[in-house]
Amino acid sequence: MKRTAEIVLTVIGIVLFGLPVIFSGIMLNAKENQAFQAEIERAVNSQDMNMQGLNVNQIIDMVGTVSIVIIVAALIAIGLGILAIFFLKGDKKPKAAGIILIITAIVFTFATFGLGLFGAAPFLIAGIVALVRKKKSTVEDGGTIDY
Template sequence: MKRTGEIVLTIIGACFFALISLFGFMFLGLSGDNAFTQEMENMAATDPALEGVDMGFMTDMIAAGGWYFIIVGILAIILGIVSLVLLKGDKHPKAAGIILIIVAVLSALATVLISIISSILYLVAGILCLVRKQKETFNPEY
């Protein structure tokens, strides 16, 4: 049985997870940028609501968030590739479906629904893996 739909959805979902990882790298780049830190300090100086906020701590939090998105994105991509290997040749579609559904739910929750599009793609691919059955062929010789 061809699993083209599941494979395409998984590849597109992995591409969206790659974008999330790129956002993580962008956060890392911002945390190391002195101009960004200076701009944040200027905003804190002009806004009374941000008075007393340590901007060094804020840049550290941005860096930590960047690493978090990188790790979640890369893990989702790796598990997507594992499910593609399981799907290739229609070897283990049930295992691939379970992996895709678990990754979809956990990544959506872990990124506070930032990865909702990629999670939905993984979820649909996982459900298709579990629901689609091979057509039984009738052999008149038996």
């Protein structure tokens, strides 16, 4: 049985999980930018922001830490998507691939702080399709033959 739909959805999910990697990479590079630091300092010191007890360096360090967490989580999700493609290719282990895709979609949506939602949607759909789709069977001479 061909698993083209699941593979295509998984590839789309992998590409979309690349977006948080790119976004977080940009934020990680911006962390070192003096203009970015000045903007954060201006926002913290403005009267609209009520951030008592936080200084600019702590906020910039938080941005760097969160960016690294998002990059690592998205890269793990991409790796699990590639593993699922290998399981789907040739219809080797579609149930395992479906379970991997569903769990990856749920866990890594939260691990990327919601930025992986666009990649998780195709993963979730592909995982459900991989679990629900059955092998075709035909009846010949009173017996069934699984393809």
